[in-house]
Amino acid sequence: MDTGQGRPIHLPALVGAALVGASACALAPTLPPLGLLALGLVLAVLGSCFGALWLRPAALLLLALLFGATLLRLEAGAVLDARLHTAFDGATARFEGHVLGLPRYDAGGLVARFRVERVLVGPEGLAEKLEGQAIELRWFRDGAALSAGSRWQLTAGLRPPPPSPGPGQADTARRAAVEGWVALAQVRGAEPVLALGPASGPMAVLDRWREVRAVAIEAALGASDGRFVRALSIGDTRGLAEADWSLLRRFGLTHLIAISGFHVALVALLGVAAVRLVWWCWPRLALRWPRPLAAAWAGLAVALVYAGVAGFSLPTVRTVLMIAVVALARTALRSLPPLQPLALAVALVLLVDPLAVLTPGFWLSCGGVLLLIWGCGHAPLPLARGFLRAQWVASLGLLPILAVAFLAVPVLGPLANLLAIPWISLLVVPLAVLGLLLEPFAPALAVLVWAAAAAAMGLLEQGLWALPETLAPLWRTGRPGLPALALAVIGLVWLLLPRGVPARPAGLLLLLPLLWPPTPRPAAGELELLVFDLPQGDAVALRTARHTLLIDTGPPGRALVEALHAGGLRRLDRIVLTRGNAGRAGGLAAVQAAWPQAQLWSPPGANTTPLTLTGASWVGDDLRIEVLHPHADFPTGDAEATAVLRVSGAFGEVLLAGDGGPWIAARIAATGIDPGLLLAGPAVLQHWQARFPDALAVATRRPGPALSRRWPAPLAHPGQAGRLRLVVPVFAPPRIEAWRARPRRWWDGEPARAAML
Numbered sequence: 001m002d003t004g005q006g007r008p009i010h011l012p013a014l015v016g017a018a019l020v021g022a023s024a025c026a027l028a029p030t031l032p033p034l035g036l037l038a039l040g041l042v043l044a045v046l047g048s049c050f051g052a053l054w055l056r057p058a059a060l061l062l063l064a065l066l067f068g069a070t071l072l073r074l075e076a077g078a079v080l081d082a083r084l085h086t087a088f089d090g091a092t093a094r095f096e097g098h099v100l101g102l103p104r105y106d107a108g109g110l111v112a113r114f115r116v117e118r119v120l121v122g123p124e125g126l127a128e129k130l131e132g133q134a135i136e137l138r139w140f141r142d143g144a145a146l147s148a149g150s151r152w153q154l155t156a157g158l159r160p161p162p163p164s165p166g167p168g169q170a171d172t173a174r175r176a177a178v179e180g181w182v183a184l185a186q187v188r189g190a191e192p193v194l195a196l197g198p199a200s201g202p203m204a205v206l207d208r209w210r211e212v213r214a215v216a217i218e219a220a221l222g223a224s225d226g227r228f229v230r231a232l233s234i235g236d237t238r239g240l241a242e243a244d245w246s247l248l249r250r251f252g253l254t255h256l257i258a259i260s261g262f263h264v265a266l267v268a269l270l271g272v273a274a275v276r277l278v279w280w281c282w283p284r285l286a287l288r289w290p291r292p293l294a295a296a297w298a299g300l301a302v303a304l305v306y307a308g309v310a311g312f313s314l315p316t317v318r319t320v321l322m323i324a325v326v327a328l329a330r331t332a333l334r335s336l337p338p339l340q341p342l343a344l345a346v347a348l349v350l351l352v353d354p355l356a357v358l359t360p361g362f363w364l365s366c367g368g369v370l371l372l373i374w375g376c377g378h379a380p381l382p383l384a385r386g387f388l389r390a391q392w393v394a395s396l397g398l399l400p401i402l403a404v405a406f407l408a409v410p411v412l413g414p415l416a417n418l419l420a421i422p423w424i425s426l427l428v429v430p431l432a433v434l435g436l437l438l439e440p441f442a443p444a445l446a447v448l449v450w451a452a453a454a455a456a457m458g459l460l461e462q463g464l465w466a467l468p469e470t471l472a473p474l475w476r477t478g479r480p481g482l483p484a485l486a487l488a489v490i491g492l493v494w495l496l497l498p499r500g501v502p503a504r505p506a507g508l509l510l511l512l513p514l515l516w517p518p519t520p521r522p523a524a525g526e527l528e529l530l531v532f533d534l535p536q537g538d539a540v541a542l543r544t545a546r547h548t549l550l551i552d553t554g555p556p557g558r559a560l561v562e563a564l565h566a567g568g569l570r571r572l573d574r575i576v577l578t579r580g581n582a583g584r585a586g587g588l589a590a591v592q593a594a595w596p597q598a599q600l601w602s603p604p605g606a607n608t609t610p611l612t613l614t615g616a617s618w619v620g621d622d623l624r625i626e627v628l629h630p631h632a633d634f635p636t637g638d639a640e641a642t643a644v645l646r647v648s649g650a651f652g653e654v655l656l657a658g659d660g661g662p663w664i665a666a667r668i669a670a671t672g673i674d675p676g677l678l679l680a681g682p683a684v685l686q687h688w689q690a691r692f693p694d695a696l697a698v699a700t701r702r703p704g705p706a707l708s709r710r711w712p713a714p715l716a717h718p719g720q721a722g723r724l725r726l727v728v729p730v731f732a733p734p735r736i737e738a739w740r741a742r743p744r745r746w747w748d749g750e751p752a753r754a755a756m757l
Contacts, residue, residue, distance in 0.1 A: 012343040015350075017061045018068030022350055023357050025069040031076055031746045032069065040066045072354040076177070076746060079355070082133060083176070084160045084183035086749075092188060093122030093130070094155040098199035099146050100134060101311055102211055104238045109140035113181060120153070134181040136161075141189060148211040149204035155191035158183050163748035165533035166723030166739045167479060168407065168566025169559060177747045178358050206308060210234050216439060220447040221454050228257065228457040229450050232424070233432035235259035235310030242558070249406070250474050251464055252395075252413025256424045259310035261319035261365045264303050266425050267433060268323055271302030296330040299323055309436070314353065315361045321345045322369075338373045342366065360405035364398060371397035374496055391418055393496060400488045403477040403514055407566055412472040420460060428456050477515055478568035484513035519568035521545055525622040525650045527728040531679065531700055532563055533718035537583040538700040540656065540679060541569070542647065544621035549574045550598070551645065551656055553587035560587045561594045563723070571595070574618070577602035578643035578658035601627075623649040628671070629664055644668060650730045652676040655688075655695070662687040677726065677734045682717065696734055698724065 025032065044066055047059030096118045103112035114137040119127035137156065139146070146152065161184055164171035176182065187193065198208065214236045217226045227239030237258045248254045255262065275298040279291040303323045307316035322345035329336045346366055349356050356362045371393050395414035402409050410416070431453035439446035464472075480488075491510025494501075522528045522545055530541040537555035541548060541564065550572060554560040564572075572595035577585045580602065592598065601616050617626035629644040642658040653673055657665070657680035665684070669691040678695040680688050682702070689697045702719020718724050722739030729735075740748070 011347075012339040013061065014064040015343040015347045017064035018071075018350060019346060019357070021065035021068030021070075022072040022354055023068075025072040026076070026355070026357050028746060029743050031073055031080075034070075034073060034077070037066055037070045037073060041070065068350060068354075071350055072357070075354040079177045079180075079747070080749075082129075082182050083749075084129065084158060086160060088123060088126055088129070088183075089159045091123050091126060091158050092155060093119055093126055093158060094153070094191065095119045095122070095130065096151065096153045096196065098151045098204060099148055099207070100203070101207060102148050102214070102236055102238060103146045109138050110146060112137050112139075112146050113179075114152075114185070117151075121155075126158075130158075130183070133183075135183045135185045136176070136181050137185045137187065139187040139193075141187070147208075149199050149206075149208035151196035151199045153194040153196055155188045156185035157188060158185050160184070160749070163740060164722070164744070165718065166563055166566075168563040169533070169723075173747045173749065174358060174745065178355050206311070210236065210309070210311065213436065213439070214238075216443075217435075217450060220450055225454045225458070226450070228428070228461075229432050229435070229453050231258045232263070232429050232453070232457075233309070233436045233450075235313065235316075247461070247464055249408070250410055250412075250469065250472055251416035251420070252402075252410035253416060253420050253464075255364065256417075256420055259306065259313070259316060260361075261315040263425070263429055264306050264310075264316045264319040265323070266429060267306045268299035268303035268319075270430070272296070272299040274298070293330055296327040300327045306433075314356060314359060315365055317352075318345060318349055318356075318362070318365055321348045339370075342369050342373070360401065363401045363405070367398060367401055368394050371496070387422075388418070391421070396495060397492055399492070399511065400480075400485055400514060403480050403488075404485065407477055407479060409475045409477060409515065410472075411475050412467075416464070416472075419463075423456070423460055428453050428460075431456065475515065476565045476570070478517050478519060479566055480514050480517050484517055487511075488514040517568065519570070522727070523729075525730045527623065527647060527649065527651060527654065529654070529677075529679070529724075529726040529728070530567065531698060531718050531724040531726065532560060533722055534559055534701065536701075537586060538658075538681065539584075539587070540700060541567075542625075544623055546621055547573045549576060549618075549625065550591065551576050552578055552584040552658075553591045555583055556586035556590075558587075558590045561590050564591075565594075572598040574599045574601060576643070576645065578645070578656070584658075623647060628668055628673075629660065646673060646675070651728045651734075654728060655679070655692070657681075657684070657688050658700075659684055660688075665691045677728060696736075698726065698736070 041063065044059050044063035048056050048063055095116050097114050097116040100113035100115055103110055105111070114135050116130045116133055116135060119130055122130075135158075137146075161172045161176035161181075163173040172184070198204065213234050214230050217230050217233065218239070220226065221229060223239055227244070230236040230239055235258050240257070245254065248257055272295040275295045276291060279285050279294065285291075285294070300320070300323050303316075303320050307313075307320050310316045322341050325341040325344040325348075326336070329341070349362070372390055374393075391414060395417065399409055431449050435446040435449035435453065438449060487510040491507035494507035494510070495504055497504060522543055524545045526545070528543040530543070532539045532541070532554065534554040538552045539554040539560050540551040542551060543549075548569060548571065550564075553575065572591070575588070575591060575598050577588070577600070579585070585602070588600075592600070617624065619625075625645060625647050627643055628646050629642075642660050642664075644658060644660050644664060645656040647654040647656070653675040654677045655668070655673065655675035657668075657678065659681040660668075661684050665687045675692055675695045678685075678688055678692055678697045679700055680697075682699040685697060685699050689695070697716070699717035699719075702717060716724060716736055716738075721741060724739075725737040727735050727737070743749070
């Protein structure tokens with residue numbers, strides 16, 4: 001595009017400006033007013049058309065930036081308008097609809113994306129809000145089964161997607177915005193669930209086909225041996241366990257599992273190679289259709305089919321768009337510069353799905369292509385050296401994106417990818433796809449081919465498991481700040497400059513703040529407590545100037561571990577279990593796996609082999625932590641056997657009462673302690689608050705509806721406000737900081753009011 005000065009503004013620059021505008025709008029705490037954006041667009045258009053010649057390039061870039069921001073603002077506004085209103089939170093409705101995609105099993109229940117077709121029974125106004133929209137449906141019942149592409153009539157309770165309860169924890173509101181659904185629904189067991197037959201439409205047919213293929217692969221190979229074949233042939237990752245994902249994350253291989261954009265490009269290249277072979281065997285075909293043109297459109301057709309096999313996931317659609325740009329350029333007999341296809345594909349993605357900028361996959365795929373163009377486009381290299389160079393460039397260049405998106409960097413990722421990329425891409429994927437093609441015509445041969453793919457993947461998996469985690473760790477970076485990210489980008493640009501640029505290795509030094517970010521800690525004598533919002537469980541992290549203690553580990557799973565990592569925790573000194581039940585000790589195995597050096601204290605009868613909690617105490621950092629209950633001869637099976645801890649220092653006393661009931665509250669109060677801060681489970685907190693009326697009371701988890709109605713307004717709990725950070729300074733009263741006290745991002749909705757604390 002010419003600016004009138006003979007200096008054109010290239011398409012990549014305009015698309016880059018639009019991408020910056022969309023990203024800035026996407027990450028803003030609140031959405032900008034549409035009127036302000038419209039005014040900016042008008043001024044930018046006037047400036048680019050009628051402004052001074054030297055201003056026109058800047059006006060064009062500003063126009064592109066505002067256009068990208070406007071696209072995202074319109075999409076985000078539509079998402080918030082479609083979301084289930086808080087007035088319907090907890091409402092029950094009976095409706096008909098059909099299953100989208102492949103249902104999966106998660107946390108003991110079935111989870112499926114569901115398109116609501118018709119609301120039969122529900123509150124006034126719900127039908128207008130819900131009909132035609134997608135929801136995430138959960139069914140917690142033994143034997144629950146919803147098949148892909150099927151229609152159902154059922155009754156479910158509804159609620160809006162909640163925002164993230166804290167750093168490192170599931171951000172359901174963001175996921176709903178990106179994936180395009182408006183509410184969470186849980187099937188009610190009292191009402192019948194009626195099957196209405198198969199749904200109509202091409203996507204429903206495709207989903208049923210994918211599920212049939214998944215069943216066929218599992219029947220042929222078994223659930224364990226066939227899980228990777230299902231992932232690489234039809235994009236079905238439901239068979240992969242958490243241990244599989246943990247292993248893949250440790251070696252940086254998650255991008256190679258399931259059907260990603262990389263696999264679509266690979267299969268497209270196989271289609272191109274097949275056409276070139278056919279045209280080489282029958283040269284007369286070139287008279288009707290030139291070989292480059294036929295190869296380009298064959299690659300696009302194969303890519304489109306393979307993306308459909310994966311259910312048209314966003315990464316595969318992006319790759320198809322890039323291949324389509326190349327095919328159109330070949331049709332127009334034009335040779336595009338390397339950045340042009342990428343810029344056009346990004347522009348199309350922004351037009352079709354502006355919220356793609358909120359997904360790590362968008363930045364990993366587009367950033368990977370850009371890095372390869374930048375770092376490998378200086379001079380042609382032999383195949384082996386070119387592959388090594390590409391791997392080096394991609395592994396280093398994607399470090400900032402990995403640190404921001406996953407708060408971790410695989411140490412052996414570059415080396416593991418050197419082996420895994422050719423192994424999976426050139427051996428496992430072709431075999432898995434070949435079996436898919438053979439299955440309708442030669443099922444027995446398809447089983448043999450799938451078995452070969454499973455065996456090849458099994459060899460790679462065994463090799464990865466053979467390396468202990470100490471040799472292949474996942475380096476936890478915590479949440480990097482903007483200065484660290486800026487320095488890392490500058491360092492990477494310096495590293496990837498052409499050979500001959502002086503002092504290129506010095507760019508590595510600029511990566512250090514990204515990999516070792518500073519973690520603020522309390523001052524000497526101060527105390528910080530983090531009260532986590534966990535489903536059906538409790539956990540409180542207690543931090544001093546140099547030490548960290550964890551009081552309880554929450555429910556089973558890794559939710560608490562990820563939240564602690566996101567907070568920058570590198571060393572955990574002690575784990576204290578106040579009770580041995582699943583809500584307080586369920587996450588112990590995951591926490592001990594992450595911090596094996598942590599000393600464990602637990603009450604008698606907790607089925608652990610730690611130091612006993614009875615009578616234990618610890619002194620350090622000008623603080624004293626001691627166990628007030630249970631005493632040595634207290635019955636271990638008693639319901640009142642939960643531990644009670646006191647933390648004392650120059651600031652006064654803090655009491656952590658767990659689920660201790662009124663009898664324990666009376667006993668502890670009789671000792672004469674006077675805490676300034678009181679933490680306890682919601683079921684017993686009122687008994688403790690009555691005994692210590694001057695203490696600031698905080699519940700360790702969300703109360704039930706009945707308790708919520710009886711609670712006094714100022715009582716704080718993480719269920720409404722998200723993770724609570726309690727700071728207990730030496731010469732000031734305790735203060736509470738709630739994660740949801742202000743909107744972190746626009747998709748969070750309204751902030752938690754102070755009264756809700």
